[in-house]
Amino acid sequence: MGKVIKDIIDIRWPKVNYFENVLLIITVPAEFSDKAKAIMIVSEAAAIYCMKNLNGQNLEVPNFMIVDCGGGTVDLTTRKLVNNDQLGEITERAGDYCGRDDQGLFYVLDIQETIPILEQCVTDNKIRETLEENEWIVEIDFETMKSIFEPVVQKIFCLIKAQLENAHETCSAMFLVGGFSESKKELNKSLVSSYGIKNTPKWKEGDPVHRKILGVRIYKFHRLVERGTKMDINQEVTKSVKPVFPDQNAILYELYYTQENDAEYCDDPGVELLGELHIDLPGSDLDRYVLFGMTFGKIEIDATSKNKQICQSYKLLLNLN
Numbered sequence: 001m002g003k004v005i006k007d008i009i010d011i012r013w014p015k016v017n018y019f020e021n022v023l024l025i026i027t028v029p030a031e032f033s034d035k036a037k038a039i040m041i042v043s044e045a046a047a048i049y050c051m052k053n054l055n056g057q058n059l060e061v062p063n064f065m066i067v068d069c070g071g072g073t074v075d076l077t078t079r080k081l082v083n084n085d086q087l088g089e090i091t092e093r094a095g096d097y098c099g100r101d102d103q104g105l106f107y108v109l110d111i112q113e114t115i116p117i118l119e120q121c122v123t124d125n126k127i128r129e130t131l132e133e134n135e136w137i138v139e140i141d142f143e144t145m146k147s148i149f150e151p152v153v154q155k156i157f158c159l160i161k162a163q164l165e166n167a168h169e170t171c172s173a174m175f176l177v178g179g180f181s182e183s184k185k186e187l188n189k190s191l192v193s194s195y196g197i198k199n200t201p202k203w204k205e206g207d208p209v210h211r212k213i214l215g216v217r218i219y220k221f222h223r224l225v226e227r228g229t230k231m232d233i234n235q236e237v238t239k240s241v242k243p244v245f246p247d248q249n250a251i252l253y254e255l256y257y258t259q260e261n262d263a264e265y266c267d268d269p270g271v272e273l274l275g276e277l278h279i280d281l282p283g284s285d286l287d288r289y290v291l292f293g294m295t296f297g298k299i300e301i302d303a304t305s306k307n308k309q310i311c312q313s314y315k316l317l318l319n320l321n
Contacts, residue, residue: 007302063090064173065163067156074156076163078171090167094159111136191231195274195294195301196223198254198266200244211265217244221256221263221271224294228261231296238293246285253277253292255303279305 006018016022062081067074080088111118111131119136122128131138140148164171199222203212211218225237243251255274256266263271281288295302 063167063169063171064175065160065167065171066175066177067160068177069156074159076159078163078167078169080169090169094163094166109138109140111138191225191227191229191296193257193259194223194227194261194263195225195255195257196221196263197239197292198222198256219266221258221266221268223262226261227259234295236293236295238291240289240291242286242289243281248281250281251279251290251305253279253303253305255294274301275303277303277305 005022005024009016009018009022063078064081065076065078067076076094078090080090082088112135122131160174199220200213200217201220202216203218207218213219222239224239225231241251254266254276256263256271257274258268258271260270265271266273277292279290281290291306293302293304293306295304
């Protein structure tokens, strides 16, 4: 919820510093008893959030599972939507100790920052000298990393399978929540579309004459990322651009996507407009660079643009098709 609030504030009031100027006050109805307040734990909050997201989805069967992958445990429960605004529980909670703390390692492990007490356990002088030379940073290769994660992931799969079998009803959706589920190292997805922006390179011999604009330019699709690319959650792709004309006072980014691997023009068949992002451009020369970025979240894309000269940022939140 905090991330959603921050995103909305960044969009509507880009000059407001969220961490310095925003105070969040979450109220609880006065008529709630202490027992009722205690019920609002993480799993219930997740269930209510998922219920709101399912409204209007026209599910064939209104049952869904929540897989809460927390710091040290994974908890599962299967719920049912009742009258669109109430929740029922199909199965009792099930879980195990297989969250993020169960694996504890990353591709690059900084011992001094993560587990400094480990330094006291290194008694071999040769190993200690090597670690000191590397500033107590250990690199873990892919196969070793996979061997660490694999038992945890397989354990989660077994819990999900058992939960589905115990439900004895069809489950139409599954929500993965919790800190372990949000790790960039644990989640990635393949993009189903290619994404790009409208670019204005110089017209050259062989380009269609009827597409020439301003006498020397042409509109073309500039791909930023190709469909099928595996992206970590919240991974960003960027491109540095500058104005076409010295007296240009703004840049309008037009964002497009296509199911094809690439496109040449923004009006090619299958190329669709995703959104527009406008940025002011003070000054009067060609060396006014702007950094454009697209960050791919779970269900949305953050399009950002930052003026490098004056450190002014703009942001646009888009649905991930």
